[in-house]
Amino acid sequence: MSSGHPLDLGRGREPWVVFARQDADVVDAALRAFAAGGGRIHRFRATDLHDEQAVHREFAARLAFPGYFGHNWDAVVDCLGDLCTVATDGIGITGVVDRADALVDTPFLRVLVSVLCQGAARANAETDLDGDPLDRPAHAQHWLFLLDDHPTASLAARLDHPDLLLDLSDTLLTVTLNPEVWA
Numbered sequence: 001m002s003s004g005h006p007l008d009l010g011r012g013r014e015p016w017v018v019f020a021r022q023d024a025d026v027v028d029a030a031l032r033a034f035a036a037g038g039g040r041i042h043r044f045r046a047t048d049l050h051d052e053q054a055v056h057r058e059f060a061a062r063l064a065f066p067g068y069f070g071h072n073w074d075a076v077v078d079c080l081g082d083l084c085t086v087a088t089d090g091i092g093i094t095g096v097v098d099r100a101d102a103l104v105d106t107p108f109l110r111v112l113v114s115v116l117c118q119g120a121a122r123a124n125a126e127t128d129l130d131g132d133p134l135d136r137p138a139h140a141q142h143w144l145f146l147l148d149d150h151p152t153a154s155l156a157a158r159l160d161h162p163d164l165l166l167d168l169s170d171t172l173l174t175v176t177l178n179p180e181v182w183a
Helices: 025-036 054-064 073-081 084-088 111-123 152-159
Strands: 017-021 040-045 090-100 139-146 164-168 172-177
Touching: 017 025, 017 054, 017 111, 017 152, 025 040, 025 090, 025 139, 040 054, 054 073, 090 164, 111 152, 111 164, 111 172, 152 164, 152 172
Parallel strands: 017 139, 040 090, 090 139
Antiparallel strands: 017 172, 164 172
């Protein structure tokens, strides 16, 4: 990848969501490179995201969602797709969920990951869903879930769904949208 790191957060390319250990060197290097390039990092504590309403509330507050935000998953996708200029200073964002082990057993984790993939795919796109050019530039948007103890392999089984493509390596579990479903 362009930065020389296996995980390049400054590019508007998949994967949109990444799970890794809290102490993974590849994550530290990617975050440092992203911040050095002017990217904005928004940190969330997993314990603050304990239910769907808390996720909506925290995202709205920290990412400056507009007042008309509808506090539902579809509205999260829409607002993430429109974050580019407001929350990114025209560069890009990476959302980091620290201590993500707290979310592993929540009933909404798979939906949250799908929503983040959808929102990031829209933010990184140069055209709308109809293929028309957008009136704003595309900017990098990625999401990192940093785990303390939970193994990524068992998390992959929990996230397995036809909507998502999962790739498991020694250090990372990456998630993207399945193009056969989202084409």
